[in-house]
Amino acid sequence: MKLLKNIQYKLLIVLLTVGMISCDLSDFGDTNDDPNNTTSPKTSALLTNALKALPWTTAGDNGRNFRAGQHYVQYVGNTQYTGDDNYDADKFDYNSIYTGPLADLKFIIDYNVDADTKDVAASSGSNGNQIAVAKILMSYYYLHLTDRFGDIPYSDALKSGEATQVLSPGFSTQQEVYNGIFSTLTEAVSSMDGGKIPEGDILFGGDMGMWKKFANTIRMVAGLRLSEVDEAKGKAEFTSALSAGVISSNDERIVYQYLAEQNNENPWFSAFRTREDWSMTSTIVDYMNHSSSVNPFTSKAGMMDVIMDPRLPKYANPTEASNFKDYVGQPYGLTEADAGAISNSEVSLLGDYMRTQDLAYPIYSYAQVLFCQAEAAERGWTGGDAQQLYYDAIFASLEEYGVDGDYDQFILNSEVAWDATKAQERIATQKWVAMFLVGYDAWSNWRRTGFPVLQPSPNGILSQTIPTRQAYPDSERDLNTVNWQKAVDNQFGGVDDLNGKVWWDK
Amino acid sequence: MRKFLLLTSLVLMTVLVVQAQERTVSGTVTSSDDGSSLPGVNVLLQGTNAGAVSDIDGNYKIAVPDAGGVLVFSFIGYASKEVEVGSQTTINVALDLDVQQLSEVVITALGVAREKKTLGYATQEVKSENLRVARETNLNQSLAGKIAGVQVVSGSGAKFGNAAIRIRGVRGLNGSAPLYVVDGIIVPDANSINMDNVESVNVLKGASAAALYGNRARDGVIVITSKKGVDGQLSITFNNSTFFERVATLPEYQNEYGGGYDQSFKTFTYDPAVHDPGLAGLDGASYPNPMYGDESWGAPLQGQQVAQWDAWTKGTEGYGKTRPWEAHPDNIRNFYEKGVMTNNNLSVGKGGEDYNIMASISNSNRKGVLPGSDQKKNFLNLLTTVDLSEKLTLTGIVNYNGVKTNGNLDEGYGSIASNVSQWFQRQLDTDLLRKYYKLPDGTFTSWNILSPTNPNPLYWDNPYTMLLENKEQRREEVFFGKVGLTYEIIEGLKVSANMTRATKNNWFEGRTASGTLDTDRYRTSSRSKKEDNYEFLVTYNKQLNEDWSISALAGANNRLNDGFFWDIGTVGGLSVPNLYNLKASVDRPLAENEKQFKQVRSAYAQASVGFREMVYIDAAVRSDWSSSLPKDNNQYTYPSIATTFIFSELLQDQNILSFGKLRANYALVGSDIDPYQLDPTFTVNNPYGNTPTMTLPNTLPNVNLRPSYSESMEAGIAMNFLNNRITTDFAIYSYNNKDEIIQVSTPGSSGVNAAWVNSGLTVSKGYEFTIGGTPVKTNDFEWTISANGSHFENEVHELYPGLTTIRLGNGWGGTGTTGGWGGVNAQAKVPDETTGEVYQWGTIVGRAFQRHENGSILIESDPTSSRYGKPLTENDQILGNILPDFVGGIFNRFTYKDFDLALTIDWQKGGVMHSITRMFHAAAGLSPETVGDNDRGTPQRDPVADNGGIRFDGVYSDGTQNDVYLEANDYWWTLFGTHERWLYESSFVKLREVRLGYSLPKSLLGDMVKNVNVAVIANNPWLIYTAVDGIDPSEMGGQEVDARTNGAWVEGGQLPATRSLGFDIKISF
Incomplete structure (x- = not known):
């Protein structure tokens, strides 16, 4: 009995203890604080992350999503699985640009503006400089997006984390986006405060002068894009950007430097690690080749009557079947069966140079800037000499590829030599050659000017013509239905496909 | 509080x-x-x-x-x-x-033994002898066909066949695994359980049955009771079985055309200036067009002399020589080897006046059907109870199991199975591939070489290279144990304190050999999980008088879950070829790690009152406090109640109904989430060189999350007839899963891809039944049978406001945002706004044929279109549902004197699967449908110009019949990505296991030996029916998480089902 009482007593104590603890049963202290991630952001690291996405817009990544532009303008074709050549995808995913670089950049701005955090943020560079850099990059990404899709979430975008949360952003018209980009770029340049340079800047190493030129170059390219829809606005922005200072030599060309390591390598290098899926198209090879070369697949002679374009050996590999002597483009837009019947050894694959693991991949080349100026001069927007600017642009491009020694001969080719009656075609076509593997931007130029003259794939799957835009990702249709429907109705008569025309494409 | x-x-x-x-x-x-x-x-x-x-x-x-x-x-x-x-x-x-x-005592929640007849909810028990007819080593697998309402999604035996189960389908939006409890210890998964040591398994299907286990029991609980020593005697049992395993189900292949993209051959011209002299003999020889074509659209296999892959590969016996171009009809079957498995178990037990002890050692050695694969398992189990005093009992349990698996067992695109079965070529000789996969100088060969002058692979390594050089090793160690003390204060009133711990550690090592297709690489990762439970329990049982009985319990539990994970891999290649060590990484290795910790405090009570063994009422309540929820909202309490009415007690004077009871119950179960979902945090990404990067999270956390509740109701009737010769049980149930804590997708343009919310309403409902009995019973012969069947559905009624669909899983090539190959995916979809139609969880959406009003497929009639003569298709069409309409099984046992025959048949009706394998077989020209004559009586592979080709059976928009013939490869490639064409019912009927045993007569055994039983057993002997020829729909899963949700509807690059035949001997002393 005594034992029993003793145990009863102890049990009582235990239960009372449990009861007392029970008052705090909801309190787990810091148990639920995430040990794997930080709540203290470092804006320099966010900036680097946002910059790493920059070449998605030109090189593409390893997914087909960002590479489609290279196919639309027929720089490359598929050796076997010709879906990309034949427009088999209409929807393209832009979410990773919003949730990746754009969200990171918006956070940098907010963090540098918010009175509570701006002092902490300043450890990574002055508030004004960080804000300027973030705004310039955001404008660049938005320009890329609107040119591909048309109206996009812009003024309503990236507000998931705000007090007035927006999880279903409305779409801004392309005109609103362009206006926003122009004013944001101008603001960004003026908000540079001469203070501490931003850390984490893997593009320019904190050189604010180059950021200014980058901003002006974006504004110049965007201004020219309005040539057919709002010439006055386009001209005003173009000339203002030009006089504010754009990139002015090959030393200043804007490139994304890939590294000689697998985590940061050129995606074309990765793509060719195990496969040979990308050939040169006959479209570009026949154009660049010498007239003595007849393409066995197209029976067409090369267009160059003096010398072969000296950039061709950089762009393309000679074929194995010719013992690595001849350049042969594969006809663009074959069915898979027809492509399969052509052996990889018979066509030129994308050039080793373009697949260099640590290639400095073009974002904006000096040649492109000069071609823009040549076009503007030809339009009478500026007082420049269109012909001289055209030749300067070609020289800059040859110099960029280290083949400027052939310049004098090259411009003697009758297809290349200045022809005032075909000035815009010459400018646009050579610009297309110079912007090799900067697919999306080259595609925008083609849509706006119609040059070079390209034939659509004869085996188009989702489009019988060369696409003039890309359809929104399913996520907008499924998760933002009302706004998506409105945008598609307003622009494209309710049809979200590859054939709508964006606002500036008249 | x-x-x-x-x-x-x-x-x-x-x-x-x-x-x-x-x-x-x-x-x-x-x-x-x-x-x-x-x-x-x-x-x-x-x-x-x-x-x-x-x-x-x-x-x-x-x-x-x-x-x-x-x-x-x-x-x-x-x-x-x-x-x-x-x-x-x-x-x-x-x-x-x-x-x-007739009655059973079953072990219910928290280890409480109850007479089954008193339970107000559905449970179903299987005893060890019925569980292990074919000496199955995986618990989930062994349940197939035996429990009403349980669907087993097995994995191929070629990857050692783990299985996942769904109890009553999938509940809510994110169905999870049931909880496995062994002797009161919550264990990580079914693989931790030594089947040799299992006495019985009781499946608690409903929420009410499981409510005492809390939120993790929403999807059911499997209570496993281990074997114990027999009182007063020493018992020793030794059991050995040996199995031989073969690949069972393989698709059929055509044997008329060989490899290539084109029927023409190329001709080789020998040039001494360029080519190796060894190739001189090949001047003028034919070779496939192109050499790297990995499809079978090549030239007819007519025995003609052709320079094949080995002809261009120096070091093979065929170098510089042609070989006959002929079919190897069994080249894929020959690729798989004969597997062997031996199982041994020794168990020793004894029970005494104040103790009971049972020890068991098992091991199994298995050589798989995939070359280079093997698996070793070891189990150690010890269970003891000791009465330390008259009132104090100590329970000690120690269990360990270790599994080591070698082999490249991946499935899916690019895996070994897709190398040999989705692409491949009909003329390839497997023996040659095996013999020459690696040359004496260490270089690897391939059947898929770049060109006559370049024998490097383009798309595929030799499959033997993948298996024997690109090796993977997986190790798993599980430990679980318990120390418990029970003190009986007075008769019927006991207090106990238990501590249990279960840990699971996994290690993975993978290598990509130097000189193979991909960059050489070494990767290693590890994952650890640990769960501790500290439980305090008071139980009280009393027969108050003739009429009334009471049993009650109250308890508290503190649960701690730890998790740890790391993963490191080399990048950019290995600095020393074939040195599989992280130090050999050319570039900075990729490394990451993560840890997790979560705590749940709980209190619960249950009381059960019985009246005259006729009416029972159970009531229970549980409260949880979870560390992963916001502090102000982290407590949730939920009750359950169950009633039983044994109406046969009122019908004593009749011979027909021997037992009858009605039962009904109601339960609410609350749930929480994984840790760290409340606060925004920044993730460190891969650096750029030495510059660090960081990014905002793409999922929006939510500090306002609250617990979610699932409400369930269940009713059932059990009736036995004719002196219990016939037993029946029927249950019907419904669950409302409301306000689940889910990640809803958001448009990326909002800044995040997903957000945590409380949202949604799904209704899971269904019924299940068992009918059993002993149709024949004489002195020498007895036949017992038990059949079951079930139907379940899971209706989606609401998601998040503005959200019409949640993608549960993408099919092959789908990306959730752009589709890819038309983007087939499985969805939870809200009811149709206009028609009001309600959709089931797991609705498959993808590309379908457009149809004429007469039902025929619509064909493009515009001759200028690239789609001319091809079917018109539409994306985003509803194509079916993942979940089966009906699953069932029959278990039979016949005994005749000392012979014993047991067999299990299970089947599934309905449910839809997407066969990527079949799609590739057609596109790559491998399947029989890609050969044979067209409707003009000409071989379909002949050119259209020669009356060959093949025509889509369909009509133009004006209703006239399509008469456009397409080249055969164009025809079959056109169907690539047209999902409707490659969807099949996942219906099957399967003889899963058979055992014919014989117990040696006692007269033959000496005094020492109590019993000797020998048996012949077969596992998976016969796939009686499948709706997809050559594919076993019951073996599409096997990865615990995926199989239950996504994986079990997409089949592609799947390892084939296997069958095994073996011998079993069991000796008891």
């Missing part, structure tokens, strides 16, 4: 009603039939209200007056027995089976 205090006072009150007794009688109750201990036996002191119930080991204690009295032992299914106490203090009783009654 108040509830908890209520509980505490309840416990206190029970403590205070303690009364002293004169003396105690104790003992063990066993079954005279087999000597096994009987838990749950009522022990009543005749003429009084004093009673006791035997515990899980059959032990009881009862207080009796000094003068003694008569103890009445009663137990359903057994004849009651009366024993005069006299001066005895220990009374061991063996009860005889009462053939007039």
Whole structure:
């Protein structure tokens, strides 16, 4: 009995203890604080992350999503699985640009503006400089997006984390986006405060002068894009950007430097690690080749009557079947069966140079800037000499590829030599050659000017013509239905496909 | 909080009603039939209200007056027995089976043994001998066909066949695995369980049955009871089985055309200036066009001399020589080897007056059907109970298992199975590939070479290179154990304290050999999980008088979950070829790690009242406090109630209905989430060189999350007829899963891809039944049968406002945002706004044919279109549903004298699967449908110009028949990505397991040996019916998580099903 009482007593104590603890049963202290991630952001690291996405817009990544532009303008074709050549995808995913670089950049701005955090943020560079850099990059990404899709979430975008949360952003018209980009770029340049340079800047190493030129170059390219829809606005922005200072030599060309390591390598290098899926198209090879070369697949002679374009050996590999002597483009837009019947050894694959693991991949080349100026001069927007600017642009491009020694001969080719009656075609076509593997931007130029003259794939799957835009990702249709429907109705008569025309494409 | 205090006072009150007794009688109750201990036996002191119930080991204690009295032992299914106490203090009783009654005692939540007839909810038990007909080593697999409402999604035996199960389908939006509880220990998964050591398995299907286990039991609980020593005797059992395993189900292949993209051959011209002299003999030889074509659209296989891959590969015997271009019809079957598995188990046990001990050692060695694959498993189990004093019992349990698996067992695109079965070529000779996969100088060969002058692979390594050089090793170690003390304060009132721990550690090593297709690489990762439970429990059982009985429990638990994970891999190649070490990484290795910790505090109570063994009412309540929810919202309390009415008690005077009961229950179960979902945090990404990067999270956290609740109702009826020769049970149920904590997708343009919310309403409902019986029973022959079937559905009623669909899983090539190959995916989809139609969870959406109003496929009639003569298709069409309409099984056992034959058949009707394998077989020209004559009587592979080709059966928009012939490869490639064409019902009927056993007559055995049983067993002997030729729909899963949700509807690059035949011998001493 005594034992029993003793145990009863102890049990009582235990239960009372449990009861007392029970008052705090909801309190787990810091148990639920995430040990794997930080709540203290470092804006320099966010900036680097946002910059790493920059070449998605030109090189593409390893997914087909960002590479489609290279196919639309027929720089490359598929050796076997010709879906990309034949427009088999209409929807393209832009979410990773919003949730990746754009969200990171918006956070940098907010963090540098918010009175509570701006002092902490300043450890990574002055508030004004960080804000300027973030705004310039955001404008660049938005320009890329609107040119591909048309109206996009812009003024309503990236507000998931705000007090007035927006999880279903409305779409801004392309005109609103362009206006926003122009004013944001101008603001960004003026908000540079001469203070501490931003850390984490893997593009320019904190050189604010180059950021200014980058901003002006974006504004110049965007201004020219309005040539057919709002010439006055386009001209005003173009000339203002030009006089504010754009990139002015090959030393200043804007490139994304890939590294000689697998985590940061050129995606074309990765793509060719195990496969040979990308050939040169006959479209570009026949154009660049010498007239003595007849393409066995197209029976067409090369267009160059003096010398072969000296950039061709950089762009393309000679074929194995010719013992690595001849350049042969594969006809663009074959069915898979027809492509399969052509052996990889018979066509030129994308050039080793373009697949260099640590290639400095073009974002904006000096040649492109000069071609823009040549076009503007030809339009009478500026007082420049269109012909001289055209030749300067070609020289800059040859110099960029280290083949400027052939310049004098090259411009003697009758297809290349200045022809005032075909000035815009010459400018646009050579610009297309110079912007090799900067697919999306080259595609925008083609849509706006119609040059070079390209034939659509004869085996188009989702489009019988060369696409003039890309359809929104399913996520907008499924998760933002009302706004998506409105945008598609307003622009494209309710049809979200590859054939709508964006606002500036008249 | 108040509830908890209520509980505490309840416990206190029970403590205070303690009364002293004169003396105690104790003992063990066993079954005279087999000597096994009987838990749950009522022990009543005749003429009084004093009673006791035997515990899980059959032990009881009862207080009796000094003068003694008569103890009445009663137990359903057994004849009651009366024993005069006299001066005895220990009374061991063996009860005889009462053939007039039939009942089972089952182990319910928290290890409480209950008479099944008293339960107000559905449970179903399987005893070990029925579980292991074919000596199955995976618990989930062994349940196939045996439990109503359980669907087993097996994995291929070629990857050692783990299985996942769905209990009552998928509940809510994110169905999860059931909870596995072994002797009161919550274990990581079904693989941790040593099937040799299992006495019985009880499946608690419904929320009410499982409510005491809390939120993790929403998807059901599987309660496993281990074997125990037999009282008073030493028992030793040795069991050996040896199996031989072969690939069972393979698709059929055509054998008329060989590899290439084109039927023409190329001709080789030897040029001594360029080519190796060894190739001189090949001048003028034909070779496939192109050499790297990995499809079978090449030239007809007519035995002509052709320079094949080995002709261009220096070091092979065929170098510089042609070989006949001929089919190797069994080249894929020959690729798989014969597997062998041996299983050994030794178990030793003994029960005594105050102890019970059981030890078991098992090991299995298995060589898989995939070359280079093997698996070793070891299990050690020890279970002891010791009565430290009359009232204090100690339970100690230690279990360990280790599994080591070697082999490249990946499935899916690019895997070994897709190398040999989705692409490949009909003329390839497997023996040659095996012989020359690696040359003496260490270089690897391939059947898929770039060109005559370049024997490097383009798309595929030699499959033997993948298997024997790109090796993977997986190791797993699981430990779980328990220390428990139970003290009986007074008769019927016990307190116990238990601590349990279960840990699971996994290691993975993978290598990509230097000189193979991909960059050479070494990767290693590890994942650890640990769960500790500290439990305190008070139980009280009493037969109050002839009419009333009560059992009650109250408890508290503190659960701690730890998790740890790391993964490191080399980048950019290995600095020293074939040095598989992280130090050899050319570039900075990729490394990441993560840890998790979560704590849940719980309190619970349950009471059950019985009246005249006719009416029972159970009520339970549980409260949880979870560390992963916001502090102000982290407590959730949920009740459950169950009632039983044994109406046969009222119908005594008849012979037809021997037993009948109605049951009904209601339960609410609350849920929480994984840790760290509340606060925004920044993730460190891969650096750029030495510059660090960081990014915002792409999922929006939510500090306002609250617990979610699932509400369930269930009713059932059980009736036995004709002296229990026929038994039936039927259950019907419905669950409302409301306000689940889910990640809803958001448009990326908002800045995030997903957000955590409380949202949604899904209704899961269904029914299940079992019918069993003993149709024939004579002295020598007995036939018992048990059949079951079930139907379940899961309707989606609401998601998040503005959200019409959640993608549950993408099919092959789909990306969730752009589709890819038309983007087939499985969805939870809200009801159609206009028609009001409600969709099931798991609705498959993808690309379908457009149809004419007469039902025919619409064909493009515009000759200028690239789609001319091809079907018109539409994306985003509803194509079916993942979940089957009906699953069922039949278990049969025949005994004739000393022979014993058992077999299980299970089947599934409905459910839809997407066969990527079949799609590739057609596109790559491998399947029989890609050869043969067209409707003009000409081979379809002949050019259209020569009356060949093949025509889509369909009509133009004006209703006229399509008459455009397409080249065969164009025709079959056109169907690539047209999902409707490659969807199949996942219906099947399968003979899963057969065992024919023979017990040696006792006269042959000496005194030492109690029993010897030898058997022939077969696993998966016969896929009786499949709706997809050459593919076994029941073997599409196997990865625990995926199979239950996504994986079980997409089949692609799947390893084939296997069958095994073996011998089993069991000797008991």
